[in-house]
Amino acid sequence: MSFNRRVMVGMLAAAGLAMTSIGALAADKKLTLGFAQIGAESGWRTANTQSIKDAAPKAGINLKFSDAQQKQENQIKAIRSYIAQKVDVIAFAPVVETGFEPVLKEAKAAGIPVVLTDRSVKVSDPSLYATQIVSDFIDEGNKAGKWLLENYKGQGEVNIVELQGTVGAAPAIDRQKGFADAIKADPRFKIIRSQTGDFNRAKGKEVMEAFLKAEGKKINVVYAHNDDMALGAIQAIEEAGMKPGKEVIVIGIDGVKGAFEAMAEGKMNVTVECNPLIGPQLMDVVKQLAGGQQLPKKIQAKESMYTMEQAAKELPNRKY
Ligand code: GYE
Numbered sequence: 001m002s003f004n005r006r007v008m009v010g011m012l013a014a015a016g017l018a019m020t021s022i023g024a025l026a027a028d029k030k031l032t033l034g035f036a037q038i039g040a041e042s043g044w045r046t047a048n049t050q051s052i053k054d055a056a057p058k059a060g061i062n063l064k065f066s067d068a069q070q071k072q073e074n075q076i077k078a079i080r081s082y083i084a085q086k087v088d089v090i091a092f093a094p095v096v097e098t099g100f101e102p103v104l105k106e107a108k109a110a111g112i113p114v115v116l117t118d119r120s121v122k123v124s125d126p127s128l129y130a131t132q133i134v135s136d137f138i139d140e141g142n143k144a145g146k147w148l149l150e151n152y153k154g155q156g157e158v159n160i161v162e163l164q165g166t167v168g169a170a171p172a173i174d175r176q177k178g179f180a181d182a183i184k185a186d187p188r189f190k191i192i193r194s195q196t197g198d199f200n201r202a203k204g205k206e207v208m209e210a211f212l213k214a215e216g217k218k219i220n221v222v223y224a225h226n227d228d229m230a231l232g233a234i235q236a237i238e239e240a241g242m243k244p245g246k247e248v249i250v251i252g253i254d255g256v257k258g259a260f261e262a263m264a265e266g267k268m269n270v271t272v273e274c275n276p277l278i279g280p281q282l283m284d285v286v287k288q289l290a291g292g293q294q295l296p297k298k299i300q301a302k303e304s305m306y307t308m309e310q311a312a313k314e315l316p317n318r319k320y
Pocket of ligand 1 (some may be wrong): 041042044045049118119173199225226227228253254274
């Protein structure tokens with residue numbers, strides 16, 4: 001709540017007005033949230049955007065939304081324009097971890113609280129943002145690696161190729177680390193190639209084609225930092241005349257519908273869930289911050305993990 005509004009509410013309360021009229025007054029001034037989205041690189045991202053766009057009007061929040069087309073400079077521009085427009089709260093999903101410090105300082109100087117959604121940033125001063133609603137990407141990578149160690153049926157060396165997310169993005173850095181840490185436990189498991197597919201399907205396919213050209217049947221496993229790249233890899237594997245899900249184990253992260261369909265068809269083995277439906281949670285946070293509330297620095301999104309065997313049963317329940 002702004003200082004003025006707090007004073008006014010205080011005055012009305014002192015005058016003995018009923019709580020309902022105070023509520024009506026507070027509801028009068030709509031809060032404005034400026035959201036700087038990364039882009040529309042994946043099914044996850046599209047679901048995330050939809051969740052935010054649906055949640056804002058339901059919460060009575062006026063949403064200003066921009067799409068940066070995966071370019072940091074566009075995201076910074078959007079945040080600057082929200083500062084100039086004096087929105088109540090700014091939220092954004094930082095495309096990469098570094099380079100946001102100057103614009104975050106500008107927001108702080110303007111007194112506008114900032115919420116980071118899903119991805120985090122590296123800054124020298126954590127007071128540059130109010131809170132972040134995030135997933136544990138290291139844990140997601142770790143779950144993927146542990147699943148592989150526990151479920152791999154073949155003998156001998158296990159050659160893994162890795163499709164990384166956007167270079168410098170928190171989920172790419174952390175999912176790589178979490179997975180690498182998990183497979184360290186068994187020296188048979190080796191990452192023989194690792195390259196970025198920028199979290200999108202077309203690039204995932206292209207990189208997988210190059211991996212297949214270079215390594216062919218040596219490849220036992222593909223670990224993709226998101227499902228869209230895994231789905232691209234599945235196409236590449238099929239076009240190379242091999243069976244995804246059987247000859248090549250396919251592991252993804254996100255839990256998008258396309259992954260459940262591929263798993264139900266036996267072409268993909270497992271997906272680690274990362275929940276994009278954080279719109280309602282974000283709107284709660286916006287109201288709390290605008291009301292001057294202090295929040296914990298980290299708010300965790302809930303998630304699980306699903307295999308081929310569970311896919312057909314879970315498919316009708318998937319919301320994204
Ligand atoms: O996994 C990927 C998306 O930041 C958690 O970004 C998000 C990731 C998600 O493009 O599909």
